[in-house]
Amino acid sequence: MFTTLGRIIKSGLLNFWRNGWLSTATVLIMTVALITWTSIFLLNVVLTSVLDVLAEKVDVSVYFNLDTKEPDILTLKSKLENLKEVANVEYVSTDQALEIFKNRHANDDVLLKSIKELNINPLEASLNILAKDSTQYATIASFLNQDQFKNIISKINYTENKVVIDRLNNIIRVLRESGFVAGLILAFIAFLVAFNTVRLAIYSSREEITVMKLVGASNWFVRGPFIVEGVLHGIIASAFSFMVIIPGIGFLGPKLLNFLPEINLMNYIGNNFWSLLLFQTLGGIILGVFSSWVAIRKYLKV
């Protein structure tokens, strides 16, 4: 048993070495496939973060009549926080609203002066509501539209921004779906290319396979070395692919950081280095073994 296993592994390693040219070609094609897979995965990570950042920019603000008492607003705030659709509620008191206003218009003397001359604070207190999912604002808005809140609420800006929010939601949905589908298609193409390379490599060995069978080799004795070669192809291709991807991220990451400060790919790679390496190597091995396994099947029927 162990003798046979040893012979199979030794034979696989020898074949890999002696078929140098073919092994190199197969490894390179598999490297391209793995780079494609990992790039698609990373692009999906970037796209998802971009869309999450975009979705977080959508919120709904509720403004209260000037005579509303703070405890009433805080009661509503805690009611909102209990809704399962709501991620976060932020209270901005009239004083804070004035501060923000002043800061925002620090350079506009006319505005600041006119505020001062008013003597009273004209800005309304508000609650900024962030939903867990940007499609849930309609539910939150309908909660706020209940009769019991009508006399304290002066306006809800969801109604004004509804069109924009809906459009943004649509764009996010389409991007997520099409990104996913495009990724799947590209990944499948990469798989087909690698799979067919292995098939051609095994096609070139079809006579050898027949000879082995005619000399009395069992299916496993013939298949084994090809599987060992498949594993080797996968591991080496994974190493090559990482050697391209890591410097690639090092080069592109900072550029991406310039216009999308929320997305730090280098940190992402740093945090997920081992799992990425593991999944990529596993992907390579599975790709190599699966392709060899399927490709060799029809030549074993001797």
Add this chain to the structure above:
Amino acid sequence: MIRFENISKIYNSHSVALKSVTFEVKPNEFVSVVGRSGAGKSTLLKLLIAEEKPTGGKIFFNKQNILQMQLNQMPFLRRQIGAVFQDFKLLPNKTAYENVAFAMEVAGKSEREIKNDVPKVLDLVGLKDKANNFPRELSGGEKQRVAIARALVHRPSVIVADEPTGNLDPINTWDIIRLLIKINELGTTVILATHDKEIINTLERRVVSLENGTVVRDENPGRYILS
């Protein structure tokens, strides 16, 4: 030992390779199967090592009908039959030594047995010095001797040789034939398919003549007579 019973092989309606062929081979016999190209010699030998399946009939090897064997039993059948082919069929990425050793490895023989037997068999076929050469570095005659060594090394009870001299010059041809005679004298049954008249007439052994897929003559000793 080996019995073909009413064997027919039809590839398609225009190509009938064998028509109800029946004959028997006894232990330690040296049988030549002769006939023109396309007479069905190769097909007959392919059926014996189960490389192909007949359309009808039965083939017995040591009283076992090989057509009823499961696919996973084929390796065991093939390890009892040594096969030699016109185109040598060596493994190109293995040295002469490794090609011969392969036949023992598939049978699960120990490393010690392999290290002991392979050099002896290579010596027998006169290739001791070429053990580490790859097939591409060997001449046609040398390749065929490696193939015979491989067929011989696991001590099969029968060797089938399909036109083993078809690609060789006269000197190498006689080397190979002498080798086969020697193997036969050492107690192994030999079935030789050939269309070489000179070989057959010199051998003076049993001859089974095939014509258009049927046995037209079976004589011991026989001569090469084809109409």
